[in-house]
Amino acid sequence: MRQSNLFYKTQKEFNNQELSKNAQLLTRAGFIHKLMGGIYSYMPLGYRTLNKIENLIRQYMVTVNGQEVMMPVLQPAEVWHKTGRWDKIDVLYKIKGHGDKDYALSPTNEEVVTPFVTNFISSYKDLPMSVFQIQNKFRDEPRSKSGLFRCKEFRMNDLYSFHASQEDLDSYYDKVAEMYMKFYTDCGIGDETYFTYASGGAFAKYSHEFQTLTDAGEDTIFILPGTKIAINREIIDDKAALRDIVPNYTDGMENSFEQRRAVEVGNIFKLGTRFTGPFNANFVDKDGQTKPVIMGCYGIGPSRVMGTVAECLSDDKGLVWPEKIAPFEWHLISLAIKDSETAQVEDLYRQLRDANFDLLYDDRQNVRGGNKFAESDLIGIPNKIIAGRNFFNTGNLEIQNRATGNTQQMNLADLIQFARKNKCK
Amino acid sequence: MRQSNLFYKTQKEFNNQELSKNAQLLTRAGFIHKLMGGIYSYMPLGYRTLNKIENLIRQYMVTVNGQEVMMPVLQPAEVWHKTGRWDKIDVLYKIKGHGDKDYALSPTNEEVVTPFVTNFISSYKDLPMSVFQIQNKFRDEPRSKSGLFRCKEFRMNDLYSFHASQEDLDSYYDKVAEMYMKFYTDCGIGDETYFTYASGGAFAKYSHEFQTLTDAGEDTIFILPGTKIAINREIIDDKAALRDIVPNYTDGMENSFEQRRAVEVGNIFKLGTRFTGPFNANFVDKDGQTKPVIMGCYGIGPSRVMGTVAECLSDDKGLVWPEKIAPFEWHLISLAIKDSETAQVEDLYRQLRDANFDLLYDDRQNVRGGNKFAESDLIGIPNKIIAGRNFFNTGNLEIQNRATGNTQQMNLADLIQFARKNKCK
Numbered sequence: 001m002r003q004s005n006l007f008y009k010t011q012k013e014f015n016n017q018e019l020s021k022n023a024q025l026l027t028r029a030g031f032i033h034k035l036m037g038g039i040y041s042y043m044p045l046g047y048r049t050l051n052k053i054e055n056l057i058r059q060y061m062v063t064v065n066g067q068e069v070m071m072p073v074l075q076p077a078e079v080w081h082k083t084g085r086w087d088k089i090d091v092l093y094k095i096k097g098h099g100d101k102d103y104a105l106s107p108t109n110e111e112v113v114t115p116f117v118t119n120f121i122s123s124y125k126d127l128p129m130s131v132f133q134i135q136n137k138f139r140d141e142p143r144s145k146s147g148l149f150r151c152k153e154f155r156m157n158d159l160y161s162f163h164a165s166q167e168d169l170d171s172y173y174d175k176v177a178e179m180y181m182k183f184y185t186d187c188g189i190g191d192e193t194y195f196t197y198a199s200g201g202a203f204a205k206y207s208h209e210f211q212t213l214t215d216a217g218e219d220t221i222f223i224l225p226g227t228k229i230a231i232n233r234e235i236i237d238d239k240a241a242l243r244d245i246v247p248n249y250t251d252g253m254e255n256s257f258e259q260r261r262a263v264e265v266g267n268i269f270k271l272g273t274r275f276t277g278p279f280n281a282n283f284v285d286k287d288g289q290t291k292p293v294i295m296g297c298y299g300i301g302p303s304r305v306m307g308t309v310a311e312c313l314s315d316d317k318g319l320v321w322p323e324k325i326a327p328f329e330w331h332l333i334s335l336a337i338k339d340s341e342t343a344q345v346e347d348l349y350r351q352l353r354d355a356n357f358d359l360l361y362d363d364r365q366n367v368r369g370g371n372k373f374a375e376s377d378l379i380g381i382p383n384k385i386i387a388g389r390n391f392f393n394t395g396n397l398e399i400q401n402r403a404t405g406n407t408q409q410m411n412l413a414d415l416i417q418f419a420r421k422n423k424c425k
Numbered sequence: 426m427r428q429s430n431l432f433y434k435t436q437k438e439f440n441n442q443e444l445s446k447n448a449q450l451l452t453r454a455g456f457i458h459k460l461m462g463g464i465y466s467y468m469p470l471g472y473r474t475l476n477k478i479e480n481l482i483r484q485y486m487v488t489v490n491g492q493e494v495m496m497p498v499l500q501p502a503e504v505w506h507k508t509g510r511w512d513k514i515d516v517l518y519k520i521k522g523h524g525d526k527d528y529a530l531s532p533t534n535e536e537v538v539t540p541f542v543t544n545f546i547s548s549y550k551d552l553p554m555s556v557f558q559i560q561n562k563f564r565d566e567p568r569s570k571s572g573l574f575r576c577k578e579f580r581m582n583d584l585y586s587f588h589a590s591q592e593d594l595d596s597y598y599d600k601v602a603e604m605y606m607k608f609y610t611d612c613g614i615g616d617e618t619y620f621t622y623a624s625g626g627a628f629a630k631y632s633h634e635f636q637t638l639t640d641a642g643e644d645t646i647f648i649l650p651g652t653k654i655a656i657n658r659e660i661i662d663d664k665a666a667l668r669d670i671v672p673n674y675t676d677g678m679e680n681s682f683e684q685r686r687a688v689e690v691g692n693i694f695k696l697g698t699r700f701t702g703p704f705n706a707n708f709v710d711k712d713g714q715t716k717p718v719i720m721g722c723y724g725i726g727p728s729r730v731m732g733t734v735a736e737c738l739s740d741d742k743g744l745v746w747p748e749k750i751a752p753f754e755w756h757l758i759s760l761a762i763k764d765s766e767t768a769q770v771e772d773l774y775r776q777l778r779d780a781n782f783d784l785l786y787d788d789r790q791n792v793r794g795g796n797k798f799a800e801s802d803l804i805g806i807p808n809k810i811i812a813g814r815n816f817f818n819t820g821n822l823e824i825q826n827r828a829t830g831n832t833q834q835m836n837l838a839d840l841i842q843f844a845r846k847n848k849c850k
Contacts, residue, residue: 005490005492006492007492007545007556008545009545033541033544035496035497035541036501039497039499039500039501040497041495041497041537041541042495042496044493044494047493047494048493050495065430067430067431067469068469069432069466069467069468070466070472070475071460071466072460072464072466072578073561073578074530074578075464076460093520095518097518097565097577098565098567105499105530112460116460120433120434129432131469135561136497136498136561138499140522140523142523152499152522153497153499
């Protein structure tokens with residue numbers, strides 16, 4: 001894509017509309033635009049990044065047999081009354097429609113997915129079954145000041161699994177937990193993300209959160225020394241839980257745990273029959289007996305992940321995207337002045353597109369090189385391809401890595417080779 | 426994908442929950458599931474079809490320089506008051522949030538896109554600019570009885586263009602109109618879709634609707650004899666408009682126009698300054714003068730298109746999808762009984778996947794061939810690959826076209842060749 005056509009505009013100055021670092025950077029780099037607190041529009045760069053994150057999730061969903069569906073977010077009050085959550089969730093947006101009909105605007109989807117999926121389940125042969133979706137969800141957040149961390153409207157990937165037994169749920173749950181960690185690693189935040197024990201509700205001892213360390217986070221976690229495991233604030237005072245979770249626990253040990261601020265980038269939950277119960281979702285087992293379906297749910301917030309990566313991986317020059325979720329993998333920067341030089345870069349652009357480079361092309365004529373570099377750093381595309389003096393004279397390009405700052409000289413053929421090798425990693 | 430794992434279930438019998446043919450068929454074939462009138466969940470087959478339609482739209486959007494963005498559907502009342510539409514749109518869902526704050530749930534997006542895009546426009550050099558999105562939209566429909574034709578929550582592709590002059594809008598508008606018709610042709614409803622004149626509002630003589638003929642449609646159009654052009658009911662009595670639109674118009678001529686029921690599958694609108702005015706969206710022109718930005722909007726409803734194709738192209742056996750929007754292009758149907766036969770088909774499946782066939786594989790062991798064929802016809806996948814007696818003995822497959830019923834015998838190598846040729850068409 002040509003940068004001269006791209007719908008975006010970067011800002012050098014601090015944006016006084018945004019208090020959080022992630023929204024500050026994403027706004028200045030032309031990724032998002034604030035409509036009001038907690039409600040953003042995604043510009044092409046932001047939409048591409050979000051899309052990369054969501055497509056990466058889709059790839060991982062397949063590995064746990066998730067099938068993509070799309071459920072409505074406008075949901076009749078009846079299903080929310082059935083589970084008793086109509087009056088319990090204080091961030092639930094409620095709408096009155098024609099005919100005095102009440103609706104909820106979905107903050108989570110158990111009330112719809114449970115009757116939807118189990119409608120098609122009658123026998124143990126229909127189990128296990130997993131469906132997922134990626135869509136906008138809604139929470140009536142009283143304070144939305146952390147950019148993409150806490151929004152009124154946000155992106156959500158929710159996966160739901162249905163099982164014939166607790167054992168089957170348990171092993172599936174472990175698989176999803178492992179898969180989640182791989183996803184965060186791909187997003188560049190794996191090292192800072194902790195598998196965190198949280199309270200489990202009526203049907204499980206614990207649920208688990210994936211918490212990424214950042215001072216901008218709204219949660220506090222307690223890290224088990226020398227591990228990637230942590231405990232949430234809500235159960236840190238529960239001695240029984242500590243004895244259960246912490247190897248060789250001794251009284252007061254938790255006081256030595258490192259206490260850190262973090263943002264929750266995912267959570268997984270064993271629901272048991274919490275929702276299949278109210279909806280009478282049963283199946284006939286091998287032994288001919290009618291039993292309730294056992295259920296799990298798993299959530300990643302793609303827009304919050306985007307905000308977290310912006311918050312955690314950025315530096316003083318701007319955003320730093322890992323290749324798998326960058327808006328573009330490559331940024332071709334033209335330093336052409338003469339017409340013959342422009343023609344050379346145009347030809348290069350054509351060849352890179354033919355070689356399937358995921359490429360933004362800074363073709364702007366009236367912008368100085370220094371400004372182009374600064375803007376590229378702010379946007380955070382992983383690799384610059386600089387077509388400057390050297391290229392016009394010798395055909396050699398300068399390849400610069402955004403994260404490390406390392407540069408290499410190579411010609412087009414070598415670059416294509418280099419990109420291929422990189423892709424296979 | 427293996428059919429034995431697919432989340433779906435077909436129904437042979439008439440579904441008494443659904444009165445419209447499109448919802449009847451899509452429900453029976455396992456594409457959609459009704460939550461309540463006008464609100465559906467999309468199962469994997471339905472989601473895939475919708476996705477194919479939306480990705481086809483994305484390809485066309487690029488041809489008119491549309492850049493994909495994502496705007497919120499939860500919108501503060503203020504922007505709707507600004508354009509005077511808060512109290513004028515009777516299908517607008519209104520929500521009250523924390524702090525007594527009023528929101529609209531977007532049925533259309535001018536109130537957000539106008540300040541969003543024009544915020545980045547200051548000079549004629551920033552124009553023209555086009556952005557689009559594909560997302561769920563909402564209308565508080567008092568009656569929702571036509572399946573996917575009229576939903577409370579539905580998919581929408583909305584494109585918005587911004588121009589420095591009326592002439593530039595006019596020529597862009599014509600390009601979009603032409604592009605829309607190509608899209609409907611790809612969806613198999615081109616022949617039945619009419620470019621229909623409708624009233625234009627304060628800033629244009631006419632707007633245009635794309636109307637597809639079907640007795641299930643809720644609109645009535647009047648076709649100009651021998652053309653693909655029609656006139657909407659709302660302006661058929663407007664003599665001045667008729668004189669303007671109909672070549673060599675003579676009084677009463679409209680009485681001879683064919684009157685047909687149709688469903689609106691798209692509409693395009695020259696907005697002029699209807700929305701840029703209230704938002705003070707101006708730019709500085711070449712001559713240094715400050716002028717209001719000129720705007721157009723263009724909409725296709727992907728879910729309604731899906732319903733229209735289901736309604737119009739189906740036959741007494743079920744759905745008939747054109748290849749470009751089918752949930753799968755190919756349906757491999759195994760008639761294996763012996764283990765050795767199953768192994769042969771499994772090997773074939775592997776080879777077809779390696780050759781990138783977009784393929785559903787009916788690998789079910791306990792379902793009779795006749796039932797597999799009937800189910801395939803109901804689902805409407807364009808091409809069956811039947812691995813039966815002949816295949817086990819000679820390696821020859823039977824390829825059957827869903828729309829025509831034509832069958833051909835060919836071996837795997839020929840099939841791969843045949844698919845490639847088909848794809849290039």
